[in-house]
Amino acid sequence: MQITTPDIGVDKAVVAEILVKVGDHIAENDSIVLLESDKASVEVPSSASGIVKAILVNLGDDVKEGIALIELESEGAVQTASEAPANETTAEKVSSESIQDTVSESEPETAIAAATESAEIEVKVPDIGVEKALVAEILVNVGDQIDVEQSVVLVESDKASVEVPSPVAGEVLSIAVKAGDSVKEGVLLLTVKSTTAAKSQAAPAKAEALTQTPVAEKKQVPAQPQSTAALTAKMDSIDKLNDEQKAANAKVYAGPAVRQLARELGVLLAEVKASGEHGRIVKDDVFAYVKTRLNASQNTTSTTVAPAASGLPPLPDFSAFGGGEIKTMTRLQQVSVPQLSLNNFIPQVTQFDLADITNLEAWRGELKDDFKKQGIGLTILAFIAKAVAHLLKDEPYFASHLADDQKSVVLRNEIHMGIAVATPDGLTVPVLRNPDQKSIKQIAQELAELSQKARDKKLSPKDLQGANFTITSLGSIGGTAFTPLVNWPQVAILGISPATMQPVWNGKDFDPRLMLPLSLSYDHRVINGADAARFTRKLTILLKDIRNILL
Missing domain, CATH: 2.40.50.100 (RNA polymerase II/Efflux pump adaptor protein, barrel-sandwich hybrid domain)
Known part of the structure; x- marks a missing residue:
């Protein structure tokens, strides 16, 4: 029986992942193949149960409705086929025993x-x-x-x-x-x-x-595949990993068995291309990497590195200039590379402004002791998140997405705000849900909880999804201004630098005011420069007197 591609809503799709192997026992409605088009990913379920006899497509194949994906054999047929030889053998044995009288x-x-x-x-x-x-x-x-x-x-x-x-x-x-x-x-x-x-x-x-019996029949154990055995034998000549390299491997997304295999074969996992779910390196990836290294030309002197980012040539050879060493990035940094690379396709512009938060900081100083007694740390970020959420209700394009057709904009019904958090492994962006519907106290409490979960590595996938605007802050690190990168599919991000006391002319003389630098980066395909300038100006007004939110 052949399982074919059903109607998946598009003319054709690409085989992105094959979810079964020959010999697998599958039930009806078990997913067998993941198909991907430019609009969606769809798992194709099996219309029957049985044993996978053959896989009729390969990764990367274009398929459409009616194309055969796998060949399935019903379990009943397999059992019948397997019983027949057994019965025949039994019959022959009985016949032989009756002739030779060797029942005992x-x-x-x-x-x-x-x-x-x-x-x-x-x-x-x-x-x-x-x-x-x-x-x-x-x-x-x-x-x-x-x-x-x-x-x-x-x-x-x-x-x-x-x-x-x-x-x-x-x-x-x-x-x-x-x-x-x-x-x-x-x-x-x-x-x-x-x-x-x-x-x-x-x-x-x-x-x-x-x-x-003169000779006992030995049960044959399937030998290790020759390619794997050969790879293991050849890799014996390669130096095993030192402590620093083992520590680097520990940061790569792989299971304990894969790490052990890498130690035995002397493989740096950062150089291995992952094929597992969510970028996980599996054993086959390690063997494929080793096979590639062994099959490489003996006179090749260049170091094998991870594939270069799209559009960039490979790194030059630095051996003539003192050489260097490979330092593995954290897993969080590795996961961020593809996402950050999308920024190359966004025509980004940054609008800078200064907000006078003298009165806002004074009010925060009055409230923070009471909040502290309740176990809540009140930062200026809570006020900024509330002000931005209020402003996004009036400026929905800043919380929108450019549609796939590049001719329209997706306006979101709710506000979900990404808040960048620095952790020892890198920057992560948990999501603050519906800040426009919450009080300053609720926002402050949730910001503290999200930050702690990020540092403890306890964020769930849901905590990181669905944002349509992001705020990133340098906090007390320093600096006067910076250009944050728009996080696709969002179209805007607000960067906040440390506030400083500055002399501000009031028409007669200079007053000392606490000024907060704002950096609004935006996708110029969706947002015009004049609109960005108006957005930051409105935000400075709200932060200068937070009571404007009540109007």
Whole structure:
């Protein structure tokens, strides 16, 4: 039976990911292929259950409605096919035994077979310390021979990655989960045909059979693929990682088994192209990298580096100028590179202004002690977020998005404000929900909570999604002004530099005023320069006297 592409709402799409492998047991409605068009990503479900016999498409193929994706064989047909030879063999054995009168010699073999068939062990999720986790990587395949305590599945929560070991040795009969599944304690992971249990049950019978049989038939264990074995042998000549390189590998998104493999093969994970979900490096990526290095020309002297950013040539060779060393960026920095690169396609302009916050700072000073007693830190950012949210109601284009057709604008119904937070690993931007509907106290409290979660690495994906305007602040770091980058798909971002006391002319003389530098960067395709100047001017008025919000 062939599973074909259903009506996905577009003329054609690209095969972005194949979610099953040959030999997988799948149920009806299990996702088999991820298709991607310029408008959406769609997971195609299977219309029937069975075993994947063949995959008929490759990554990157263009497909449309009716194109065959996989070939499926019903489980009933597989069982019937597998039983037929067994029955035939049994019939032949019985016939042979009746002719040769060797029934007594066949009894031990029957005992061994029965014991092996009965030793199918279900491997389930143990107590991993959290209520649920995601299957990040499946470390074995159907048909693999595994040992006791060998890791079979890598599960990951927001707190840790855990490799689940097999309690028995044997052959993997089936895998019940796939990458991305949510699992908890007791969920079935895979079924193993246990050789240890079978051997222990059939030991006496097997011993007797061996005394009567000149040559015992050995069960063949699938050997390690030749390519992998060859790679491992060749990599023995490469220096293993030092402590600094191990520390660098620890910052790359990969499971413990992959890190161990990298240590054994002397691979810097920062140089490996990831193919796993969310940029995770899997074992196949490491082997592919090693194979590429081994197949490279022997006279090539240039260092293998990660692919250069779009439009930029590879780095030159610095060996003639003192050389250098590779320092791995944090995972947060690595994840940010593709997003920041999108800024190359935005015609960005920055509007600068100064806001007089003398009176606002005085009022904050009066309130902060009372807030502190309630466990709330009151910063100037809470007032700025409230003022900006109020202004965005009057200036909705600053919280909009340029539509895909480049001819229209998507105006959002709600305000969700990204607030940039500096962490030891880099900058992250959690989202403050509906600040226009909240009080200064509520905003201050939520800002503190989001900042703490960011520093503790406890932000959920939802905490980082949906913003349509961003505020980023240098706080007390220093500087007089800067040009923040618009965070696509947003069209504007407000940068705040440290406030300083400055002399301001009042018409007769100079007054000392606390002035706050503002930097509004915007997408010039959506926002005109005059509109940006008007926006910052309105914001300075609101910050000079926050009571204007009430009008």
